[in-house]
Amino acid sequence: MFDKIKKAFRKKKYPDHAATLSVGIEGMSCDHCAMNIRNRFESVSGVYEAYVRYPEGQGTFVYDPDQLTCEQIIAIIEEGGSYKVKR
Ligand SMILES: [Cu+2]
Numbered sequence: 280m281f282d283k284i285k286k287a288f289r290k291k292k293y294p295d296h297a298a299t300l301s302v303g304i305e306g307m308s309c310d311h312c313a314m315n316i317r318n319r320f321e322s323v324s325g326v327y328e329a330y331v332r333y334p335e336g337q338g339t340f341v342y343d344p345d346q347l348t349c350e351q352i353i354a355i356i357e358e359g360g361s362y363k364v365k366r
Contacts, residue, residue, distance in 0.1 A: 281330055284339050293327045298344040300352055303365035307333045316362060319355050323347070 280301050287293065307313055313333040320329035325346025331338040340352050353364045 293341050297341050299341050300349045301339045304338050306362040
C-alpha cells in the first residue's frame with residue numbers, strides 16, 4: 280500500500296470500517312491512464328479514495344465495504360477493456 284494512504288489512515292481521514300484494495304493494474308501507458316481510472320471513481324459512492332499510480336502500475340482503493348465489493352471496484356477499473364487487474 281502507498282505511504283500516502285497509510286498516513287491518511289493514521290490521521291483518521293477515513294471511517295473506521297473502511298476497507299482497502301491494493302492491486303496491480305496492467306495496460307497503463309502514461310499518467311493520463313492513471314487519471315482516467317481515478318476519474319471513474321469520482322461518481323461512485325462508497326469510495327473514499329482512488330489512488331492510482333502509472334509508474335508503479337498500481338492502485339489502492341479505500342472504500343466502504345457496506346456499499347460495494349472489491350469485485351465491483353475491479354469491474355470499474357476494467358470497464359471498457361483498456362486495463363486489466365492482476366489477480
Ligand atoms: Cu495513458
